[in-house]
Amino acid sequence: MKYPAWTRALLAVSLALNLGVIAALVLRPALVAPPQGTAAPAVHLPDYLALTPEQRARWDGLEAPFLHDLSANWGDIRRHREALVRHIFAATPDRAAIDAEQAAIAHLQAAQQQRVIAQLLAERALLHEEQRERLLQLLLGRYAGEATEEELLHRK
Template identity: 65%
Template sequence: MNRTAWKWLLAVSLSLNLGIIATVVFNQLRPFPPHANTTQAPPVNLPDYLQLSNEQRQRWQQLEPVFLQDIAANWREIRKHRETLVRHIFAGTPQRAAIDAEQARIAALQDAQQQRVISQLLAERDLLNESQRARLMALLLSRYEQEATKEELLHRD
């Protein structure tokens, strides 16, 4: 497999992982509309689901707004570059250098986003007790099993 194919596979893999993590985190504020062909897990209010104490809820509410604004801005940038990438791919004469540049920019944005998500989850982990951590981990893992990307849905029969 050539180097460009490996880069493309890495970008797709990162995209899937980040999409799943972001979906779980965003479900507490803005659930995505259900797809006709999929079963969508119901939105979860994480502070209630995790049974946070009043002190934990205050700390949680301090962590969330900046993270959600930051990640939403990152998703807007990723979408913009994905659009540009698709336009380059389907241009009359695709320019490989332009395609590679957009793919590299998307990968960099996805990497930054993954780092934000990891930092957020570590911060949330620190304010949770052991049983709350176990509940959050179980929820995340169950969502990963259920999630499909829009690209996957587009290519299914």
Template identity: 70%
Template structure:
């Protein structure tokens, strides 16, 4: 596989990981005060959507704070590397080694993020009954089918 194909493949994987993480974050946020301006579904309160019992809600609420803190910190790190990547790309004399280093750092952070999301979903899955699992799975699959990256949207407008 040549370098350009490898880079494009890695970028595609990176974008796919981002989409999964973004969907997981969106699903955990309370609905906004104003309806969203996009055609995407509005964020839902998962505890209500899944009709969790009192005991399930208690366990669910114990799982979320650490996960959300870690995800937020990771997204901040990814954002900083993306900003550095863009600055390197648009520098007067782009430094390919610096670009590659930032891209590799982003890929590593995204892989870590994906592992956090998988661990969280597995922990949540363990709390749910079969009907609740099906509802959550279907919701996630609908969200993933609707996702577009911000870069895609920027270039479509």
């Protein structure tokens, strides 16, 4: 039995559409990128680095004061950022106040970077070569995907 040309064309289009939907469903997980700004999964560094009991004790001694200082510094930066934004969006922006807040933030960020460097050097000193390499790769992977909140806010 012969089918008219339009019936064969309709069958071909239907088949192509079905194959396209199936291909899209199969390939979708591979093509979908993770949403911007999603945090990397938390890693418990002492476990990830397989620290010995002696290394863990030294690590804990380094980590507590570092995390306390870092938290306090972030609080100070947050307060200055809020003040900066308020000055920028004031009815009459005061350029001197804006510049002062920006300078305070830069000073706090520089101090924070020095804390982080000192901490990483101290951690490096207590790790053996394989552990240092694992920490290096973890940090490089995290830094490669970082974006500031402002960058995420303005991306579309």
